Amino acid sequence: MSDYKMKDIEWAKINKDVLESLESPRKAFWIVLGVCAFLVSLGVAAEIYQYNQGLGVALMNRPHFWQLYISNFVFWIGMSHSGTLLSAILLLTKADWRKPIYRFAEAMTLFSILTAAIFPVIHLGRVWNMYWVLPYPNERTIWPNFRSPLLWDAAAITTYATSSALFLYIGMIPDLAICRDNAKGWRKKLYTALSMGWMGRATEWLAFRKTYVLMACFLVPLAVSVHSIVASDFAMSIMPDWHITSFPPYFVAGALYSGCAAIITLFVLLRYVFRFEAYMTTEIMDKTAKLTFAIAMVWNYLNLSEYASIWYSNDMFEKEVLLEKFFGPYCWVVWGMLLCATVAPFAMAFKKVRHSMWGMFWLSLVLQLGMWLERFQIVSPPLASNHEPWTWAVVWPGLVQLTITLASFGWFTMLFLIFCKVFPSVSMYEVKEMVFHRRKASSRTELEDLDKVKDEMVKLEEKLA
């Protein structure tokens, strides 16, 4: 379906199609939701077991103090960068093809942060004292350690979660008003409260636009800083192969990469489950794939330059870890990562692949697997061959860690699906704008002086006020 047909979509049909997604999804929706809920309950059981027994049941040990929990944390935080990229950066660069897909990307951002935030918590030895990380006033006037990257993490994640939730919500207000006008029962009450009396007046739109662009300007540097801080968890340490200056940009590029891959996955899924074929077109998939390819190349460059700088630094410890990565016990993780994240994206160079929905779906899963392996090979192999040869040990994550990892995927998907069922996952007003612009571009007759009309409306409203 080409975008040239998109201009023929009636505005009422946009409302109808999107509102229908809140009502009657395909059967697959309920099946996936059920599976996810089951996975989450498994994860909760595993966590209860681990909480009662101690972290040893996760098969972490010395020197593997960190393992899958931390790599999952990095993975999910990385995933959350896609939404910011699609909404904020593409909004500021005025790429209008983002419009039908940015809403779910933003929701993805929020829910992957909520998933990521679980990991540093359950990974603590004494979970019940986790609030000690925050600088809250207390009678003993004890402060947390402001030099610790983990403290920066806590600050960055809470900031990022709050702002991306706000960004998602603010961008949704006009659509919530549409929902309000069409809903009944509890939904009516919910949307009435959330749409905050949105009437669609020109002044409202102006204020809304300003707020939205401002939020976008705030979110872009924030997203970059968040993943740089996650990178400093590693870069600030003195562990060989963690202590790498290029880690912050490398992590940010990796985050955008896996985030884009996740967007493609959900793109195809939503398109199928909620019958959004008319909005999520092949053209948009093509552009998303191109973007992903570009980011993949940036990530590859940084990855290879990391290897090169380690190799030429000739540092005894770092070189040892690098060699162990490629030829040691964790070698298949590294080679798997290179295969999935370095070689596989080249498939997107072909138009045929970019235009095949399910082809892109499977490819995006491969890319995500590659990026997940990447996070594992950042955390584990350096610990396995650290400064102290006597402690060298190879440990693979145990059943508890794997269960909780699976559960995190379930948790994320569950939240996401529930969101799509309750809130419009395609932005109705932005799609209308897009259709309008396409129409204008093809006919050039209707409403050419929109600005004039807008100015008149503003003046009229100011007079009334």
Next chain:
Amino acid sequence: MGLKRMLENWSDFRKQDYYEDEPYMWGMSIDLNKCIGCGACVTACYAENNLPTVGKEHYASGHSMHWMRIERYWEEPEGEADIDIKESEYPERGAHYIPMMCQQCNHAPCEPVCPVAATYHTPDGLNAQVYNRCIGSRYCGNNCPYKVRYFNFFDFNTEIPHPLEMQLNPDLSVRSKGVMEKCTFCVQRIRAAKDAAEDEGHRDHIEDGSFQTACQQSCPTEAIVFGNLRDEASAVKQSWEAHEVELNRFEQDKSEDIRGYRVLEELNVEPCVMYLDRVRDTEA
């Protein structure tokens, strides 16, 4: 510390050698020529510091809690004798033993990474661990180049069979699950000695040798020497000076026949434990 005090003294905190005028700086010297790898120090440490014995399975899966450990290394074979030993039934004969415990680094990498400041530096040069404050993020364990931090992966101390809990040392706590711990240079003995010295009226001086750490006390060959590096007369200070090891350096420029070195000192962590290299006659 209160915010007010922190802001008032901000520049002071950034000063190098903040604790320069302190009378104590605890240090150690271990002679590897004397070490026979018997493990008495390890056992003494278990008894003194309430370390849990974890059993065979947990030990194998890396959950052991020995603050002190004897590491064994084999050199690349140099002469006939070396090859013979390595291939013999008892290769331990050719092993190098290094007793390894927390090196009480002055630039400890574990300290800045702890989110709740549960590990910090005391004025007398110890790298202290506050069990009550620890939330178990285990970042310190990762960042320790010696990997001498031990995490309570399980609640080992609840499983002590009945009469054995009576042998626990009352001078220090029993740690629960989810807490990081490590060698403290037997801080309970240091504090007791300080108190005793204060009772006798000298606040700034503890007689060298008036107390020992548990590992030092039990070492049959007296390979371990412990004491105050700020005390010119102490055995450990003299040993450090004799072997030309200085505290605030990351590389010691010394002649070849001097044996003193500190493990991984090139990382600039300024460890407080000096080792004396083992000298071997590979031809014999």
